[in-house]
Structure formats: structure tokens, C-alpha cells
Amino acid sequence: xxxxxxxxxxxxxxxxxxxxxxxxxxxxxxxxxxxxxxxxxxxxxxxxxxxxxxxxxxxxxxxxxxxxxxxxxxxxxxxxxxxxxxxxxxxxxxxxxxxxxxxxxxxxxxxxxxxxxxxxxxxxxxxxxxxxxxxxxxxxxxxxxxxxxxxxxxxxxxxxxxxxxxxxxxxxxxxxxxxxxxxxxxxxxxxxxxxxxxxxxxxxxxxxxxxxxxxxxxxxxxxxxxxxxxxxxxxxxxxxxxxxxxxxxxxxxxxxxxxxxxxxxxxxxxxxxxxxxxxxxxxxxxxxxxxxxxxxxxxxxxxxxxxxxxxxxxxxxxxxxxxxxxxxxxxxxxxxxxxxxxxxxxxxxxxxxxxxxxxxxxxxxxxxxxxxxxxxxxxxxxxxxxxxxxxxxxxxxxxxxxxxxxxxxxxxxxxxxxxxxxxxxxxxxxxxxxxxxxxxxxxxxxxxxxxxxxxxxxxxxxxxxxxxxxxxxxxxxxxxxxxxxxxxxxxxxxxxxxxxxxxxxxxxxxxxxxxxxxxxxxxxxxxxxxxxxxxxxxxxxxxxxxxxxxxxxxxxxxxxxxxxxxxxxxxxxxxxxxxxxxxxxxxxxxxxxxxxxxxxxxxxxxxxxxxxxxxxxxxxxxxxxxxxxxxxxxxxxxxxxxxxxxxxxxxxxxxxxxxxxxxxxxxxxxxxxxxxxxxxxxxxxxxxxxxxxxxxxxxxxxxxxxxxxxxxxxxxxxxxxxxxxxxxxxxxxxxxxxxxxxxxxxxxxxxxxxxxxxxxxxxxxxxxxxxxxxxxxxxxxxxxxxxxxxxxxxxxxxxxxxxxxxxxxxxxxxxxxxxxxxxxxxxxxxxxxxxxxxxxxxxxxxxxxxxxxxxxxxxxxxxxxxxxxxxxxxxxxxxxxxxxx
RNA sequence: GGGCGGGUAGCUCAGGUGGCUAGAGCGACAGCCUUACAAGCUGUAGGUCACAGGUUCAAGUCCUGUCCCGCCUACCA
Numbered sequence: 010x011x012x013x014x015x016x017x018x019x020x021x022x023x024x025x026x027x028x029x030x031x032x033x034x035x036x037x038x039x040x041x042x043x044x045x046x047x048x049x050x051x052x053x054x055x056x057x058x059x060x061x062x063x064x065x066x067x068x069x070x071x072x073x074x075x076x077x078x079x080x081x082x083x084x085x086x087x088x089x090x091x092x093x094x095x096x097x098x099x100x101x102x103x104x105x106x107x108x109x110x111x112x113x114x115x116x117x118x119x120x121x122x123x124x125x126x127x128x129x130x131x132x133x134x135x136x137x138x139x140x141x142x143x144x145x146x147x148x149x150x151x152x153x154x155x156x157x158x159x160x161x162x163x164x165x166x167x168x169x170x171x172x173x174x175x176x177x178x179x180x181x182x183x184x185x186x187x188x189x190x191x192x193x194x195x196x197x198x199x200x201x202x203x204x205x206x207x208x209x210x211x212x213x214x215x216x217x218x219x220x221x222x223x224x225x226x227x228x229x230x231x232x233x234x235x236x237x238x239x240x241x242x243x244x245x246x247x248x249x250x251x252x253x254x255x256x257x258x259x260x261x262x263x264x265x266x267x268x269x270x271x272x273x274x275x276x277x278x279x280x281x282x283x284x285x286x287x288x289x290x291x292x293x294x295x296x297x298x299x300x301x302x303x304x305x306x307x308x309x310x311x312x313x314x315x316x317x318x319x320x321x322x323x324x325x326x327x328x329x330x331x332x333x334x335x336x337x338x339x340x341x342x343x344x345x346x347x348x349x350x351x352x353x354x355x356x357x358x359x360x361x362x363x364x365x366x367x368x369x370x371x372x373x374x375x376x377x378x379x380x381x382x383x384x385x386x387x388x389x390x391x392x393x394x395x396x397x398x399x400x401x402x403x404x405x406x407x408x409x410x411x412x413x414x415x416x417x418x419x420x421x422x423x424x425x426x427x428x429x430x431x432x433x434x435x436x437x438x439x440x441x442x443x444x445x446x447x448x449x450x451x452x453x454x455x456x457x458x459x460x461x462x463x464x465x466x467x468x469x470x471x472x473x474x475x476x477x478x479x480x481x482x483x484x485x486x487x488x489x490x491x492x493x494x495x496x497x498x499x500x501x502x503x504x505x506x507x508x509x510x511x512x513x514x515x516x517x518x519x520x521x522x523x524x525x526x527x528x529x530x531x532x533x534x535x536x537x538x539x540x541x542x543x544x545x546x547x548x549x550x551x552x553x554x555x556x557x558x559x560x561x562x563x564x565x566x567x568x569x570x571x572x573x574x575x576x577x578x579x580x581x582x583x584x585x586x587x588x589x590x591x592x593x594x595x596x597x598x599x600x601x602x603x604x605x606x607x608x609x610x611x612x613x614x615x616x617x618x619x620x621x622x623x624x625x626x627x628x629x630x631x632x633x634x635x636x637x638x639x640x641x642x643x644x645x646x647x648x649x650x651x652x653x654x655x656x657x658x659x660x661x662x663x664x665x666x667x668x669x670x671x672x673x674x675x676x677x678x679x680x681x682x683x684x685x686x687x688x689x690x691x692x693x694x695x696x697x698x699x700x701x702x703x704x705x706x707x708x709x710x711x712x713x714x715x716x717x718x719x720x721x722x723x724x725x726x727x728x729x730x731x732x733x734x735x736x737x738x739x740x741x742x743x744x745x746x747x748x749x750x751x752x753x754x755x756x757x758x759x760x761x762x763x764x765x766x767x768x769x770x771x772x773x774x775x776x777x778x779x780x781x782x783x784x785x786x787x788x789x790x791x792x793x794x795x796x797x798x799x800x801x802x803x804x805x806x807x808x809x810x811x812x813x814x815x816x817x818x819x820x821x822x823x824x825x826x827x828x829x830x831x832x833x834x835x836x837x838x839x840x841x842x843x844x845x846x847x848x849x850x851x852x853x854x855x856x857x858x859x860x861x862x863x864x865x866x867x868x869x870x871x872x873x874x875x876x877x878x879x880x881x882x883x884x885x886x887x888x889x890x891x892x893x894x
Numbered sequence: 895g896g897g898c899g900g901g902u903a904g905c906u907c908a909g910g911u912g913g914c915u916a917g918a919g920c921g922a923c924a925g926c927c928u929u930a931c932a933a934g935c936u937g938u939a940g941g942u943c944a945c946a947g948g949u950u951c952a953a954g955u956c957c958u959g960u961c962c963c964g965c966c967u968a969c970c971a
Contacts, residue, residue: 015931201968208971226971276970283971290969350970396898400966403897407967494966532964562919563907568899568965571906575920582933593930642908646918661930754937760926791936845915857951866913866952873914 013595013704017588019552023696027141030699035079035721036146038086040479047083048484049075050468050517051147052492052500053092053155057101057132060139062526062534062572063493065544069560070523070641071491072145076692077636078488079146080725086484088471089147091136093129093156095460096190096357099419102128118418125419129154139545144553144695146721153471155463156421163470164463165424165438167511172425172436176373176510177413179434183292184412186365187355188310188325192416193369194355195459196409197499199362201351210278210343211336213238213255216263222247222255223343225277227350228287229336230329232257233316234305235264237283239294242268244279258341259332260317269294289364302366310363325363370414370423370456377506378405384515390505393521393639394566397494404498413459420457427452465503468516475511487517494522494568521639526560527569534572547577554694555580561693562645583649584697587690590657591701594679601673603680603706616742616782617663618678619735624655625682629728632689648690656682659743666789680705685726695721738778745783745818746790748811752820753791755834756809756827763794767819769802775816776800810835810887812880832891839884846881849874 014021030036038048049071054064071087079085099113102125106112113121133154140147153160171177184193209229212221222238238255240247247266254263271294272281285295286304295302305316312320312328319335320328336342353362382405384390385398392398414423426435430448435441443449463470468487472480486508490501501520508516526534526542534541547556559580563570628651635643660682664675684705687698702720749766758764766787770776780798787793804810805821809831812818852858852870859867 013930016933017931224971228971271969271971273970281971288969288971290971293969400898403967565907567907573906573920576906578933579919582931585933586931589931589934591930596930638910640910646908650918657930658935665930750936751938754925757925760928760936841915848915852952855951859951861951862913869914877915 013592017585022700023553026696026699030721036148037150038148039084041483042084044082044084046483047078048086048487049489050088050471050487053090054136055094056091056129057098058136060544062542062544066526066560067492068140068143068145069557073692075146087147088151089149090153090471092464095420096417099417100358121418142548160470161421163466163474164421166475167466168424169436171510179370181368183289183364183366184369185362187360187362189358189360191308193367193412195412198356199353200356202354203349203351205349208346208348212341212343215250216254216256222280223278224280224282226282229332231284231287232282233260234284234286234303235282236285236301236303237264237267239267239269239272239281239283241272241274244274258339259335267298286366287364306363369412371410372413374408374411374506377510378408380509381405381505389515391519397522413462414456415459417457420460421463422457423454425454461499461503464500465507468504469512486515489519489521490517491521493525495525523564524568524570527571551577551581552584554697555584558583558645558693561641564641586653591683594683597676598680601676603677616735616738617660618675619732620739621660621682623732623736626728626731629726652686662789687720688723688726691720742782742786744813748818749791752809752811756830758825763792764820765794767797767802769817770798771800771815812883814876815879817883828891835884835888842877842881846877849877
């Protein structure tokens with residue numbers, strides 16, 4: 010007997026196969042090959058991170074594509090690697106340092122970086138091992154890291170290139186400043202979050218007048234940096250005041266009243282305090298009117314000297330409170346009105362950002378964005394789902410300069426050198442030898458690049474750029490990029506722009522943007538919300554394959570994909586079902602070993618074999634089609650439905666029946682179908698399918714597939730031809746069986762009791778087929794004593810009845826049948842039929858329908874109508890007979 | 895303010911270009927240890943496809959409007 014355990018135990022199986030695949034180099038891509046190329050670059054996870062649910066989904070889908078294309082015979086590259094992830098990683102390190110009672114300034118830059126690298130070395134393997142646990146078939150020999158030497162060279166090369174093209178420049182401009190991280194951040198990194206705040210209405214007295222101007226602000230502390238008050242030029246209320254001055258309360262400064270169209274007369278009081286150094290709009294107004302930019306905050310969010318002696322040193326928030334108190338004391342405060350509004354928070358540390366004027370490095374992304382739009386319109390990049398294309402265009406059309414410098418330490422220092430003597434700015438790969446002025450001393454820019462700059466080069470930097478490599482020739486542009494839609498702008502857009510800028514070619518042909526995993530309430534799963542599933546725990550409990558199947562099965566085109574526990578449980582049950590189907594087949598193969606060639610054994614192929622082969626072919630076609638269109642949900646559904654509800658529920662039951670008669674042919678076909686199913690299922694469930702595939706008899710005389718060493722490199726099944734006749738016949742057989750079962754169930758016929766079945770089949774062809782097959786098939790599904798099939802039959806007394814088109818089934822149930830139950834059953838059915846008949850009649854009565862609808866649709870409708878009529882007539886007659894009894 | 899996605903069975907979702915009697919998984923109910931699987935098998939119940947119009951021979955599917963829910967985006971101080 011076979012040693013297969015009754016219940017599938019993933020922990021037993023999963024460990025060994027990854028090793029096996031690795032040691033056989035199945036995941037290794039050839040730099041040059043005659044095969045067509047297929048490449049995906051992994052969205053590099055943070056080096057210090059751990060696998061979360063988003064990674065699990067993203068990488069499962071990628072692995073599905075990769076394994077599928079590999080089986081299809083492509084030269085497949087899945088480029089793996091990790092990201093240094095700039096600020097996030099630094100923040101985690103800072104937290105660690107704080108626990109040790111230290112901080113990054115105590116350590117100093119050099120020691121801090123050293124510490125970061127050390128930590129990176131320690132945790133480097135962690136995320137990789139987790140990806141391997143998930144089954145990811147990456148080409149690990151090629152693993153890269155955004156801060157490794159090669160990628161750093163790529164970063165410098167790209168920077169210098171873009172600098173020389175004038176696309177990268179240094180400028181003093183208003184940027185979002187994070188007082189916590191002490192760095193500039195880009196707009197994308199600022200998340201507007203609604204908070205409850207106040208509108209503070211303040212009186213600004215007009216000089217040489219008894220008029221006071223009432224202004225409203227949500228940030229009273231910024232008034233210390235006010236350098237004007239603005240009104241709308243057409244605002245009649247304030248016409249006479251334009252050009253005058255107000256005395257800024259608490260500051261004893263006189264500031265002008267100016268007119269600017271930006272001011273909304275409807276909003277607040279129609280008078281706007283202008284703080285050019287601390288608000289983007291005020292900044293613009295300030296530029297238009299040449300106002301002083303008065304900075305009152307320090308970089309870490311406290312008040313500086315320019316805030317005045319009363320406030321210097323206070324935090325932003327303490328200062329607000331004190332300003333309000335002082336205003337009240339001075340009788341300047343009119344009122345405080347609660348006001349809910351969106352305030353920008355740094356997405357990495359959740360600190361409220363401070364718009365601040367500072368000297369930063371920017372990239373002018375407009376020209377590249379324009380090219381990106383053009384090539385996308387030409388179809389060189391395709392977004393799936395299509396709706397994402399519009400989001401992409403909208404963003405690209407309104408794109409603003411990208412601030413790329415960060416006042417941080419962990420990352421790529423800008424390849425910019427300043428001459429010690431003349432301050433000349435030089436962009437170069439390495440420290441320059443000599444400046445034009447003759448000086449030879451330089452210092453490198455302290456700032457590092459936004460982490461997305463290096464990830465933006467990922468599709469080609471990982472393949473050796475700026476060197477001309479075989480990898481680039483073979484795999485660039487890559488085939489697909491798979492990621493969540495939430496980083497379309499952060500990453501995908503930048504890769505496209507930088508790809509065009511550096512390679513003069515898009516980085517990928519297709520962008521597949523999958524949904525974000527949500528909980529059962531539709532909320533995005535995230536660690537911070539505490540509603541997240543831990544992939545590794547899930548894998549422990551349910552097994553990797555069950556988890557992967559659930560993820561694929563959840564991947565509908567929706568922007569949020571709920572993954573309830575029950576879905577994973579369902580994956581586990583499916584894995585177990587597959588396991589047991591295999592177990593059944595292999596157990597029986599021991600008794601009936603596969604012959605050398607199964608094809609010639611049976612001259613007369615039984616119906617159920619024709620049927621299952623036709624269904625399999627159909628399944629192959631559907632699964633392949635769904636894969637090609639990134640419809641992972643459909644792949645999972647298709648394979649699940651076929652394997653469980655056709656192969657197991659029906660075919661294996663037929664095969665059992667054959668085995669009881671010592672006819673093993675159907676079993677051998679079952680083995681063949683199973684083998685192909687393992688190949689179809691392999692991209693979704695790599696471990697389970699490998700285990701079963703390996704255990705199936707291969708090679709020698711028992712040759713099922715080509716004598717490959719692993720299902721990983723076995724060919725993807727090809728669909729053959731469907732067999733509509735077999736499918737229709739089997740459908741009728743199944744319907745007959747279903748009806749008998751249903752009658753037995755509803756009329757409570759005891760399980761052990763056998764019944765007689767009388768079938769009236771007017772059509773000779775159908776009758777003949779039923780005569781051939783029913784007798785063989787029925788016993789496997791329901792207890793039957795005898796079957797009578799005839800052109801016309803009388804209804805036996807006390808019998809239950811079912812109608813299938815022109816077929817009528819009678820089951821004599823004298824002594825068993827409960828007339829009332831049977832009456833209810835038939836009445837219910839009749840009511841449904843009446844409704845359907847009426848609907849069909851309505852349609853057919855319509856002349857326009859007959860004239861305008863396609864012929865086949867009309868035919869179908871007529872057919873349906875006829876079938877319904879017959880059934881209706883029979884049901885009515887039966888009911889009559891019942892009630893008259 | 896603009897834009898996008900969604901509202902189909904108790905729950906989570908499928909239903910490419912309109913056309914079989916609207917489906918699945920989970921859950922519920924009833925009955926089965928039928929030796930591959932009780933993580934299973936069999937049967938049953940459950941839907942005015944958000945609402946109102948319109949186009950069409952035909953609408954869950956297309957159009958318009960309304961109401962909810964979610965998201966993205968925007969400088970209303």
C-alpha cells in the first residue's frame with residue numbers, strides 16, 4: 010500500500026522542494042539564449058523589513074507569472090533584490106539607538122552608516138528567506154541591493170547624466186519640511202490627514218485709522234512671520250485700505266495691506282495674513298509682491314530668534330498657545346471657531362510637515378514626463394487594469410519638480426563636489442582632480458538622494474547599467490512590472506521617466522497593478538491598523554500553497570481585495586482535496602500499474618474518458634487565457650472547479666465503478682489528467698504539485714510526461730480538441746443522476762433503499778445513448794434496482810417524477826412516497842416553470858424580437874420555450890394525478 | 895472642488911464586446927463515517943442585481959439622474 014498520509018501536511022512537504030529547485034538551478038536565467046525572454050524585476054523590499062501581506066500577494070502573483078512562462082519555455086528572469094529604503098530604515102535604527110540611550114548625532118555620520126551596514130548584513134538574509142518560504146523562484150545568483158557598488162555607480166551615472174542635461178539643478182524654493190526627520194520631503198511623501206482644528210479670528214489694527222482688519226487663520230503662531238495682509242483687488246469692503254499698513258499685534262511691526270487676486274472674498278473675512286516663509290500660497294504671493302520672507306521656525310520645529318524674545322525656543326505648539334493667550338490679553342482675539350481641515354503629515358513618521366524655504370536639489374521631471382505620456386499613448390507601456398492609465402496621465406500632466414535631496418545619511422550621497430576655493434559646483438562620478446580655479450580641494454555634497462531615485466533605476470541598474478551587458482540586451486525592456494496601484498506615482502512613474510532618460514527606452518511593456526489586501530471590512534490591511542494577517546503565521550497554519558491559492562483566488566480586478574480567513578481555509582481544503590485525489594489514484598496504480606503505452610490499450614474509448622479529456626482541454630484553454638490576461642482569480646476558479654467538481658466529483662466516481670469491474674483504463678486516464686493538472690496548478694501551488702508530480706510514475710515504461718526532473722520545468726499543457734458530443738451526452742447523464750438524487754433526498758428515500766427508474770425518452774438517438782451509459786454509470790451515484798428506458802411509458806402508480814427537457818423520469822415509491830411532500834415539490838417546480846414560460850412567451854410574441862434578434866438567439870429562445878412547455882404540461886398532469894388519488 | 899472604483903444570496907465576491915432558466919466560495923438547514931478526502935459526500939433554502947428614468951427586439955451588463963460606501967487628487971487661509 011502507498012505511504013501517502015491521509016491528510017496533506019504542508020510542513021512535511023514544503024521544506025525539501027525549494028532546496029531541490031535551487032540545487033538544480035531551475036531559477037537561473039541565461040544571459041544569452043535562443044529562447045524568447047521573459048523578465049520581471051521584483052519590487053525590492055526594504056532590507057530590514059519582514060514579509061507582510063502586501064509582499065505576499067505581490068510576490069505570489071509574480072511567481073505565478075514567472076513559473077508559468079518558465080514552463081512555457083521562455084528564458085525567464087526574475088530579478089531579485091532589496092532596497093535600502095532611506096528614511097524608513099533610518100527611523101527604525103534611530104528607534105533602536107534611542108533604546109540604547111543614544112542617537113544618531115552622538116554616533117556621527119560615519120559610525121551611524123557603519124552601524125546601518127552592520128545591521129543590513131545581519132538582517133539581509135531574513136526577507137530573502139521569507140520570500141523563499143513563499144516559494145518565489147527568483148534568480149538568487151543575481152540578487153542586488155540599491156546601495157551595492159554597481160547600483161551606486163548607476164545612481165551616480167544617472168545623476169551626472171541628468172545634471173549635464175540640465176534636468177537636475179539646485180534652487181531655493183519652498184518645500185515640505187519634516188521637523189522630526191530634519192529633511193525636505195516631496196509632495197508625494199506628504200499625506201493630508203483631516204484633524205480638528207480652529208479658526209482664530211484676529212484683529213490687525215490699521216495704522217493711522219480707527220479701522221481694524223479681521224483676519225482668520227488656523228495657524229496663529231505663523232503671524233510672527235507675517236509680512237503683509239492681502240485682500241482681493243475688487244473687494245469693495247477693503248478698497249480704501251489697500252496700500253495702507255497694519256500694525257502686526259505682538260510683534261510691533263508694520264506690514265502693508267496688499268491686493269492679490271488669490272484672495273477669496275467669500276472665504277473667512279476676505280482678508281488674508283501673508284506668511285511667505287511658511288505657506289506655499291503665501292510664498293507665491295510674496296514673490297509677486299516682493300515681500301520679505303521671514304522664517305520663524307528652526308529646522309526641528311521650534312521658534313527661532315525672529316519669532317521675538319517672547320517666543321524664541323518654544324515648540325510650534327507651545328508657541329501657538331502662547332500667541333493665542335497673548336492675543337487675548339491684548340484684546341486682539343475676536344473668536345475661536347472649531348474647524349476641521351486637512352493637514353500634511355510626513356508619511357514615514359506621521360509628523361506634521363512645515364512648508365519651509367530651503368536650498369535643495371530638484372529634478373525637472375517635466376520633459377521626461379512628457380515623453381512618458383507620449384510613449385504610453387503609443388502603447389509602448391500598457392497598464393492593467395486600464396483605468397490606471399488615466400490616473401497615470403493625470404499625474405504626469407500635472408507633475409511638479411521633484412525635490413531629490415534629503416538631509417539624511419543613509420543613502421546615495423549626491424555626486425556633487427564644491428570647490429573649497431571658488432565654490433564651483435561640479436557633478437562627477439568621482440572627486441574631481443582640479444577645479445578651473447586651480448584648487449584641488451573639494452568637499453562632497455552632504456545630502457543623500459531620495460530613496461526613490463535609486464529604485465527608479467532598478468529595471469536597468471540591476472542588469473549592470475551603465476555597462477553594456479548581455480543581461481540588458483536580453484531582458485531590457487522587461488516584460489511586466491507587478492506591484493500595487495498605491496505606488497504608481499512613487500515608483501512606476503519614476504521608473505518610466507528614468508528609463509527613458511537613461512536607457513532611451515521604457516523599462517517594461519506591461520504594468521500590472523493589483524489591488525491592496527483588505528480585511529473583511531474593506532480596510533486596507535496594515536500593521537499600524539492592527540488588522541493585518543501575518544504571512545508567516547498563515548504559512549505555518551495553512552501551508553504556503555493554500556495561502557498562495559487564496560491570494561490568487563482573491564485577486565479580482567478590485568482596488569481592494571478582501572482576504573478573510575475563510576478564504577485561506579478554503580485554500581487549505583483545496584490542497585487537501587488535490588492531495589487525496591492523488592492519493593486515490595496512486596493507491597490504485599499499485600494494483601493496476603501503468604502499461605507502457607496507455608494510448609493503444611483501449612480501442613473503444615468510454616464516454617467518461619472522452620468527456621474528462623474534453624473538459625481538461627477546455628480547462629487548459631481557460632486557464633491559459635486567464636493567465637495571459639492577468640486574471641488570477643479566474644485561473645484559481647477554473648482549476649478549482651474542474652479539479653473538484655468535475656474530476657473528483659464525477660470522473661473519479663466513474664473510475665471507481667470501472668475498477669470494481671477490473672477495468673483500469675479510466676484510472677490510467679485519471680493519472681494522466683492528474684499529471685496535467687499538477688502542471689496547470691504548479692504556478693499557484695508549487696510545493697504540493699511538485700510532491701505529487703514526483704510521486705506519479707514517470708520514465709521507463711510508465712511514461713506519463715516527458716522525462717523531466719521537475720514539474721518546475723515541465724511543459725505547460727496544451728489544449729487539444731474539445732468533444733461537444735461527449736460533453737452533451739454526459740450532461741444529460743449527469744442531469745438524470747442529479748434528478749434521481751434530488752428526488753431521493755427530498756422524498757426522504759432511505760439511503761440503503763434501492764429504487765427503480767423508468768425513463769421515457771421519445772428521441773431515439775438520446776434513448777440509445779442513455780441505454781448504453783446509464784446502466785454503467787448509475788450505480789456509482791445512487792442505488793438503483795433496475796432501469797427501464799422506452800419511447801413512451803405509463804407513469805407507474807405512486808411514483809415521483811422529474812422532467813428534463815423531453816425526458817421524463819419516474820421513480821415508483823409505493824409505501825415510501827409522501828403525497829403531500831411530492832405535491833409541494835411539484836407545485837414549487839411548476840410555479841417556477843410557469844414564470845419562465847410566461848417570460849419566454851412574452852419574448853416570442855414580440856415581432857421585433859423575431860425580426861431583429863440574431864437567428865441563433867431566436868432559435869435558442871424557441872427551444873427553451875418548447876422544453877419549458879413540455880415540462881409544464883407534464884408537471885400539471887402529474888399534479889392532477891396526485892390530487893385525484 | 896475635480897476624478898476613479900463599488901452597491902448582485904446572510905458574508906466575501908464572479909458575471910470581457912447587451913442574448914441559455916443570474917453563478918461560486920464561505921455560512922445556514924437536513925441527511926450520510928458510501929474504504930481518496932468528515933479538511934469529506936448528498937440534498938435544500940436563500941437574489942425586484944441600490945433607486946428612478948431612458949436607449950434597445952432584448953439591460954445585472956449601455957446612457958442620464960439620485961442616494962449611499964470607499965479611494966485618489968486639489969493651495970480654500
